[in-house]
Amino acid sequence: MTTAETVAGVLPARTEVPATELRVAVLGVGLMGADHVARLHARISGARVVAVSDASAERAEQVAGTVPGARVVTDPLAAIADPEVDAVVIATPGQFHEEQLLACIDRGLPVLCEKPLTLDAASSLAVVRAEDAYAARTGRRLVQVGFMRRFDPEYAQLRALIASGGIGEPLLLHCAHRNAAVPPHFGSELTITDSVVHEVDVTRFLLDEEITAVTVLRPRATRHALPGQSDPLLVLLETTGGRLVDVEAFVSTGIGYEVRTEVVGEDGSAVIGLDQGLVRVGAGPRGAARSTTIAPDFRVRFGRAYDVQVQRWVDAARRGGTDGPGVWDGYAAAAVAEAGVEALRSGRRTEVRMAPREGRS
Structure with a gap:
């Protein structure tokens, strides 16, 4: 049984979105994550940071201390499973994104995931398929990818x-x-x-x-x-x-x-x-x-773009949807980047290998 399956077994998938403030957990509070915590606290309406998680306990404590009422949750998967969390910002290193995204999808939690969606095209496609399955059951999309330039x-x-x-x-x-x-x-x-x-x-x-x-x-x-x-x-x-x-x-x-x-x-x-x-x-x-x-x-x-992106994500999450680039965009970027690395190594033109969209809009 995977960690995500364990999380889903402990708590039922969330099927409703909050009518009041969105309670957000921020996973990873390095440069980008700490910036998001400050943004959510000072400039974004309709949301508040309730949990912070980071590999560095000292850094997590420092960042959580800037937001009244924010708690440190050492294990990011425990933060995802927390019944007091309505939505998640993922700003951890890319190698952790797949497991954390699948756990969020299992719980039905809206996610703003900083790029990359995952580190390679195959794992990004696995996230696409997981969200597709969730959307087929519920009619809702959950994951928004942090390509902030679209909001500039x-x-x-x-x-x-x-x-x-x-x-x-x-x-x-x-x-x-x-x-x-x-x-x-x-x-x-x-x-x-x-x-x-x-x-x-x-x-x-x-x-x-x-x-x-x-x-x-x-x-x-x-x-x-x-x-x-x-x-x-x-x-x-x-x-x-x-x-x-x-x-x-x-x-x-x-x-x-x-x-x-x-x-x-x-x-x-x-x-x-x-x-x-x-x-x-x-x-x-x-x-x-x-x-x-x-x-x-x-x-x-891109400071203004980040602000607009996060505000629109919060507004959409409270309505039960997303408002920006999604998992397919993250997958497409991963596939092109993979081809780019191959082209860099070989010095030759490299074709991008992508799975069919299978009817996605």
Whole structure:
């Protein structure tokens, strides 16, 4: 019997959502999890943090101490099983996500899971199938994946522009993802699975197409690169509609956090990430000065997106649903990232292997 089955055997699956505040357990309170605890406590309505779990007892105690009434629950599966918990934020390392997600699905708990959904496509697909089975029984979806860029106003505006036909059919996407620095363990494969994976989701979000193949090129490395690391990388994504997406992934610029996306269409182009909102180039006088401000890290650049994401997740969970990228989006990102790592290792174009959607909307 699995741990998730044990949890489900102790407590029945939850079939109702709370009418009052959503009582949230946050699993993992490192950089991202602690940020979510602070966000839920100070800026999100309709929810409160009641439980905190982390591998570091000292860190869990420190973070729980910032929220009146929050308890430390050492075992994350015990936090999921707690009858006083209505919903869960998963911000633990990726290797723990599958077990924790399956336990939440067994209990019928709404989940906001930070990316990755899981560490590989096979386990992500197992989560997809588990939620599909739950949805077939109950009519409810439970899991939302933390691809926060979908909630960023600039990305939302860019998607709306594409959908409106304002620049004609999109032909190309040019993306840049730059970090000032990364930790010593952050090798080239993590550049694909931890950084480029955001551009993977952005591509699917903006173009509404799946990615079919990945090619990874290794330009001359910066002298600031970690030993053995190829930095920057140039990643080429191909989509089902024949569109091409190039991604410059440069994780040790020494400057700041820069994320840019430009869509080139038949009748014009549009770019975001210039620290001044969407800049459109087309017929007529539409010039704009460029800002020199660069965000120091992702929490500054996407702070508003995180707030919107979490508020919408809370609102949807209280209604009994989700409002954002789900398990299929997490699975698709894992499958593309897997192909990207293979392409990085081989130096060859690599096709993305994905299971059929089987009628999913």
